[in-house]
Amino acid sequence: MFLINGTEQQYLAVNDRAMQFGDGCFTTARIIDGQIQFASAHLRRLQLACERLFIPFTDWQLLAQEMASLSQGRKDGVVKAIITRGAGGRGYSAANCVTPTRIVSVAAKPAHYARWQQEGVTLALSEIRLGRNPALAGIKHLNRLEQVLIRAGLEQTTADEALVLDSDGWVIECCAANIFWRQGNNVYTPRLDQAGVDGIMRQYCLRQLASSSFDVVEVNARQDALEQADEVIICNALMPVVPVRQWAEQHWAARDLYHFLAPLCEHIN
Known part of the structure; x- marks a missing residue:
């Protein structure tokens, strides 16, 4: 309707x-x-x-x-x-x-989010990169051709979501989700002052992590940062939080960050 x-x-x-x-x-x-x-x-x-x-x-x-x-x-x-x-x-x-x-x-x-929460998702590196523009970074404007191309590329793979970099090679987000990764007690998420969408669930997760035992930092990071991670999750307002089980040759079974955030992200008004 x-x-x-x-x-x-x-x-x-x-x-x-x-x-x-x-x-x-x-x-x-x-x-x-x-x-x-x-x-x-x-x-x-x-x-x-x-x-x-x-x-x-x-x-x-x-x-x-x-x-x-x-x-x-x-x-x-x-x-x-x-x-x-x-x-x-x-x-x-x-x-x-x-x-x-x-x-x-x-x-x-979307019905598949429940399955994603149970099974975790796989990521594929997108060949499409986001343009850097601080005037538009963070907001959800109607110019979504980058995401359309990212999604088209993703549909040529067997992965569930895309890992998306900007034109300078920094990790930014996924096609339709923000991304966090954990290394020990440290939790990282990309800075979004030049590209990407500052999602509502991302903002909420940052607030929850700020008052937790985790140390959370917004960073500029290359894709090899994920290779050092103990755990990776993605989130958006609808999922709301989903674990990542594989990207390229990397496999993750840990769910510490996911199990901390998932219960906090349900039934909130």
């Missing part, structure tokens, strides 16, 4: 900036027993993205109400909210765009 500016429909104007330029942002949240997990954090994410993209969206209470309304009565699912700059004239200038478009939709939660 889709709501576009509060009306149930599935058609967007061809001159909407999302269609023309991918000009907008989005967030995807998990529904548990009719409630949106991390609802306020997802709205803050959209607010930050709109500020960074100079999109003058102000109907935050209305958007929250629409997201909540579509989530009611669903035991487990996904709600997605998109904000575009709205309809405008030809060309890159946003001077004539005064009314942003809001889109809300719901869907079933």
